[in-house]
Structure formats: C-alpha cells, structure tokens
Amino acid sequence: MAPPPNDPIASVNSTTHSAAPKSGAFSLSEGKLFLNNIPLLSDVPSHVTLSPFSLPHSTNAPPHITDQAQAQAHRGSFLGFRLPHPSHRPETSLGRFACRRFLSTFRFKTWWSTMWVGSRGRDLQPETQWLLLHVPELASYVLILPLIENKFRSALRAGDDDDHDHVVLYAESGSYSIQSNSFRRMAYMHVADDPYELMREAYRAARVQLGTFRLVEEKALPALVDKFGWCTWDAFYLTVDPAGVWHGLKELAEGGVEPRFLIVDDGWQSVNLDGQPPDEDAARRLVLGGEQMTARLHRFDECERFRRYKAGALLRENAPPYDASRPRRIIRKAAEIESVGKARAKAARSGAADLSSFDEKLAALRSELDLMLEGRKSAIDYSGGDGDGECSSDQMGLKAFVKDLRTRFKGLDDVYVWQALCGAWGGVRPGATHLNARVVPAKIPPSLAATMDDLAVDKIVEGGIGLVDPAQAADLYESMHSYLASAGVTGVKVDVTHALEYVCEEYGGRVELAKEYYDGLSKSLVKNFNGTGIISSMQQCNDFFFLGTWQVPMGRAGDDFWYDDPNGDPMGVYWLQGVHMINCSYNSLWMGQFIQPDWDMFQTDHACGAFHGASRAVCGGPVYVSDSLGGHDFHLLKKLVFPDGTVPKCIHYALPTRDCLFENPLFDQKTVLKIWNLNKYGGVIGAFNCQGAGWDAKERRIRGYSHCYKPVDGRVHPTDVEWGQKKETAALGRAQKYALYLHQANRLVLTNISSGPIEFTLEPSAFEIFTFAPIEEVGGGVEFAPIGLVNMFNSGGTLQEVVVHNEEGEEGIRVRVRVKGGGELLVHSSVEPKRGLVEGKEVGFEWKGEGEVRVDVPWNEESHGVSDIVFVY
Secondary structure, X not given: OOOOOOOOOHXXXXXXXXXXXXXXXXXXXXXXXXXXXXXXXXXXXXOEEEEEOOOOOOOOOOHHHHHHHHHOHHHEEEEEEEEEEEEOOOEEEEEEOOOOOEEEEEEXXXXXXXXXXXXXXXXXXXXXXXXXXXXXXHOEXXXXXXXXXXXXXXXXXXXXXXXXXXXXXXXXXXXXXXXXXXXXXXEEEEEEOOHHHHHHHHHHHHHHHHOOOXXXXXXXXXXXXXXXXXXXXXXXXXXXXXHHHHHHHHHHHXXXXXXXXXXXXXOOEEEEOOOOOOOOOHHHHOOOOOOOOOOEEEEEEEOHHHHOOEOOOOOOOOOOOOOOOHHHHHHHHHHHHHXXXXXXXXXXXXXXXXXXXXXXXXXXXXXXXXXXXXXXXHHHOOOOOOOOOOOOHHXXXXXXXXXXXXXXXXXXXXXXXXXXXXXXXXEEOOOOOOOOEEEXXXXXXXXXXXXXXXXXXXXXXXXXXXXXXXXXXXXXXXXXXHHHHHOOXXXXXXXXXXXXXXXXXXXXXXXXXXXXXXXXXXXXXXXXXXXXXXXXXOOOOHHHHHHOOOOOOEEEOOOOOOOOOOOOOEEEEOOOHHHHHHHHHHHHHHHHHHOEEEOOOEOXXXXXXXXXXXXXXXXXXXXXXXXXXXXXOHHHHXXXXXXXXXXXXXXXXXXXXXXXXXXXXOOOOOOOEEEEEEEOOEEEEEEEOOOOEEEXXXXXXXXXXXXXXXXXXXXXXXXXXXXXXXXXXXXXXXXXXXXXXXXXXXXXXXXXXXXXXXXXXXXXXXXXXXXXXXXXXXXXXXXXXXXXXXXXXXXXXXXXXXXXXXXXXXXXXXXXXXXXXXXXXXXXXXXXXXXXEEOOEEOOOEEEXXXXXXXXXXXXXXXOOEEEEEEEO
C-alpha cells in the first residue's frame, strides 16, 4: 500500500539505502539499523531480524482500527531474534546508541512505573516498558515497544558493563519449563513526526497484531469518570467501618460537595492469618497497610464490622454517636507502634544486646491500641438494642448498609469496594471456600531484582499466595462479584495485580496464568458490573496492558498518593508530591492507549493539597479524595467540583507538553512540568514545579534532591496545547490570537500565535493553570473569547456552548454562552457589551477597557447547574 499523500514519513522511505534490506521506514544492513540514511542503532547482532508490519491472517480488531493500522504499516517494523539454545529467559542486544535523547518508562517496583530520560543506551533502566527516541535529523520520533509473543513477555534494559550503550531486549516465560530461542515479533518499532500520534499508531498496530487487548476507544468508560468521589483509604486504612463511612459522606455533603461515588478500600473483607482458626476474623485488629499483606480471604462476604450492620441503624434519629477524631487517634497509635518496631529492628541489626526497652514500649503501645479498638465497639455494633428481633439477610450487613447509604445520599451513583487480583493480599485460604486453593511460594523474577525495596513484596515472599487454581479463576471472581452486585455494589478496585508473576512457575508461566485470571475477571465484569465497573491498580507492567485490558476501561496512572514517606521524610511532606505527578503524567502516554488514566485520590488538607487538586482538575479523569473526617478544605474542593458532584472534566487526558518529553522535571533544576489538555472551546496547560525528588539509579530508590527544591522559570505558548489530538478542537489551534487566563495570578492577557511565549516563575511545589481561548471576530468589529467560570481550576471545562447570533435590528449581535456552575464568568470582549443577560434577565457586569468582562452567575438548580448568559452588542 502506498503512503498517503503529504505523509512526512513518505519522503523518508524514498531515500532509504538501496542496498539495505528494507522494512517500510526501517532498514537493517551491515550491523546497523537505519531510519532513512540515519543510523539509530549500531553493532546490531546478526541474529536480530527485522520484518515489516503486516496484518495477521485474522484479527479481532474492529475494521476501522484494522484499516488505520494498515494505512500506517509503512511506518512500522517488528524486531525478532534467533539464538542457538532455548531458554526461559532469552535475551539479545538490539544494538547500541549514543548521543540520542530518549524518553522511557520503567518499573521501579513490581507494581509501579515511572519516567526516565537519557541520551545513551547505558542510561536505560531495567524493566523498561518502552523507549522513545528523538530523531531531530528527520524531525521525527521512533518508538521501540517490547511485546508479548506466544508464552513470553519482553522488556528492555541497558547492556552489561562491558556492552557499552547496548540496548538489551529480554523475553520471560516465568517458568523453567517454558523455553524458546526464536522470536519473530518480540518488539515493534514505529516512526512518526508527532510523538502523541506515534503512541496511538504503535499501540494500534500492537492491538491488531496481538488481539489480546482492546484500546480505550473500543470500551465504554465507567460512569464515575466525570464525577467527584471519596475513598476511605487514608481516612481509616484498615479500620474502615459503616459509621465512619456514613459520617465521611455526611461531612462532604453538608459541606456542599456531595460525592457521586464511594470507594470502600481495603479493610472491609473477611480475612485471617494462617495461624488463626479458619473462621476467625482478623480485620478487627488490623490498622495500617502492611499488617494484612499475609492475610487470606476466608469467605466472600464482608468482615464482621460490616456484617453486623442492621438496616436503618444510621437512618434513625437516635443513631449511635460517632467520635470523628477516633480513626486518626487509632492510626497515629498504630504508626507509633510501627515506628518503634522499625527502631527495634535497626538496633537488632546493629548488634544491640539488650532490646528489652523496645519490647516494653511496644507492649505498652499495643495495650493502648487494643483499648482504643475495643472502645469503638459501640460505634460499629448495630445488631441489637431496638427490640426488632431477628432480621433477614437483606436487613443485615453490606446490602442493608449500601441501601441505607443510597436512601440518605441521593446522589450516590456508585459504590466500589477494594480487592486484590488473587482475592486478598495473601490470596484465598486453602480449605476455607469451595475453590481449590493452595499456598504457592512467591519467587521474585530476575527482572525485578534491581527494583526498589518494597514492604508489599517482602510480605508476599514471606507468606506466599493462596492461589486459586487457574481453571477456577472465573469462579473466584463470580463468587466474589455476584455477592457484591447483589448487595448493591457497582464496581471493584482491583489491586496487587502483578503478584501473579511471583507464582507462575507451575502454571504455564506468567502469560498463560495471567490469561486465565484476566479472562475470568473480564467475564465477571460483564456479568456483574456492566462491563465497566473497575479501577485497576498496581498494574503498571506491559503484560497487564497487553493481556488484561480487554474489558478494563480505567486504571491508576501513578503510584500511591503518600501523605508523607512512611520510611522517613527528608524534606517534610513535600518531596514525594512532585514524583506522584510526574508518574501520572508520563505513564499516561502509554497507559492512555488502553485505559482512562486515573490520577488517584489525594487529601485536601495536605500541605500540597492545592498542588494535587490543580493537577486533578486538568487530568481528564475523575476527581476523588481520601480526606479524613474533619480534614476537608472545602474552598479547594469547590474549585474542583460542582454542587451536584460532577466535575468540569477535560475532553482528553493530560499529557506532558513536547518541550517536557525529553527533560527531567524532577531534579534537573531547570524544567517545569507542563501538562496539556483540551476543553470543548479551548485548551489548558497545567504548570507544576515538581523539582526536588526522584529515582536514584545507583541507590535503586526514590530519594530527595533537596538542592533542586527551588524556584524554576518556565514559558508557555498557545502551541504547547496539542489542539490536533482531537478532531473537534483542531480548528481551535488555527486561531491567530488567544486570550490567556492565569488562574493563580487571576490575570487575563492577550497573545498571538507569532508572539513570544509568556514567561513565569514557580516556587517549589507551586503551580499555575493557563487557560487558552481562541479569539474570534463575531461581527461588527467585536472580538470575543470565553474563558469560563474562573472560580474553578478548569475554567474552560465549565463552557457548554458558545453561539453567535447575527441579527438585523438595533441589537444585531448577540453572543450566547452556556456554562455549568456558579461563580464568576470571564470573557474577553474587545468592545464593551451594551447589555448582559443571565437566564433572560438583565444583569450588571464588570468591564475593563482592556477587554475584560466579568459576570456573576448563580448555580441554576432547575437546569442542573447550566445557565444561559447573553452579551448584546
């Protein structure tokens, strides 16, 4: 098939070395891999193969995706290799490169990935999931994408010390019994002049080739994607109970931001430890996150705290009193115990002979915690005392509680609950259910040996996983989810996803085991949760995305929001916050091809609450918090959430701007993270000073870089917005002039496409949101640009419709702006309007001679918050 006309890559193909074996845009000759006559890799081994992209004999991709992949086939090629001897973990160099800037993501923990940049092959990190090379000689970019082939998954790393700047592609089966030495399509290469389109095209080609996943565009998104929610995790950790959940929702609703979805996080399940009696509930004594990681699921319903809930208990006027400060006191006491325990362990490692003082302190603290846990019984025991006698199953437990929640909180559309992929952190307890489960020892794959120390990994290795036989994976999810659905739960947050690769040796390897579990999960989602009711988490490895996203439409883009570092905070509570934002931004480049990126919860009363809130406002996904009871910043929340619990969501998902792609906004001391997104009538750039922490490749951990925690200068321009990434906004990018609103500065400036960038400076952990609105001549010499409600972080997201009426008569020009929300509407108008109307009633407005018009707009309850504002000229 010939390249389409005016294709920038077509000219590249036409001048490729004539003597070189050619595969579309790429060629391989005399140990070099070329793009046109530009070498990308040298010293390519002779056993590495290059083959053109071509459609497989059959594909389950929709015709339009297949046609798109075929149309771009000339831009892509597959890399393979053949070795003398088979192995369960074969690897090869693909060649080496130097003096070429790259962007990549790699796994720094089993569960989580982050960005990494460099300029040589030796700069690559282990477990690199993809590699983007900048080719400025051709104004292009090249993606190298490790794939799944047969029973193997692959990733990239740097060569060993004696392999200077080599890129190593390695394949893993996860089982010594699964071996191979020959691969034709273990990695895919693609070239384009637009890095964002490059990602789409490459993963589209992988979709057609593999047929094991679906792109985000093929799936319906969960209803909560444009709503506000609350998650119980940071508010309660493992102590979550019905009364706490009830009062948490009540506080938010009474503050004017009623959640539309609820996530009951870890702590609600029936789990116990191996040494406990089979039916004993361990949840009553668990507080912090590490304590339950060796516990196993022993029944499919809720733990005792929820099971004892009685219908109507919290609806009654005489409902039991609730001490909202108790959860924080319990958490602080448990954290104190954990701290003393760490100090004891450190003393033991240093050879201290007498540890009795630590033991005495721990015993006293545990006694205090036991008293606090006992003291909450009155708040969670709703099973008696009202003289009603015995209750039916529908009047007790989770089902009764969820029903009461919906009775009290009318806007609560969705209730999700937490689970691990294998059921619980430690899987399912053997013999406790009808399922065939056995404890499988956990073995860390060699590819993860260089990742960061992780308590979750240590605990899984300590206890192993109670793995349900893969043939019963569908039964596991059906047993869990059918019960939850019958109780009114509408979805699940599925965590601890990559534990499967620790226990796959005897189950056909990691690919085959994952297929069984993901297939069972997909079937259950369709049957029980409308096919969309899931948030995936701890899943940032390519085999999940290639194998597990047939049905999954949304998942976490970054690792956990940490209030502070549980291992010690070198820079107060600030240093990890920028890391979280960087992870979400850059991971969205690839994860956004499969799923809607979810930027995770945060706490509004955190020192960086507004910093996080601003990023969530423009991320393009749901906004949800994990505020503790009494720990709400309602002023901040009302910049993010409408009174009806929806949010002014962007129409794309946020991504780093082009000038950030090959920079390090964490500790290069010069780069501001800028993320772009699109609204219906404009664009938005979020700028964040994230400097001060990041990955240390030598120490193999994330650490603080305090010398980088300082003000940083930045620049912004209308061309930073990728207007063409959505068809409906492409025309906005062709404007010659723009009105630009700076949210933090509360300033409107005018700029044009040929002018220089706007310069700014951000203090550490500070941000600015830039809203761009194209200026349009609406007639009679009037130039107009709507910004939106400026009391919201994403002002442009409040705009619903902009219509110009050119009519004959005295009032010939009328511009109608429909907005959702209440607050101050800002528009640029080069001429002062004669009149302003809100819902047909004339209102006053503030006019500034430089073209600023501000109008107060009330929340319109009758029309779900949408108001018509008309400017007459």
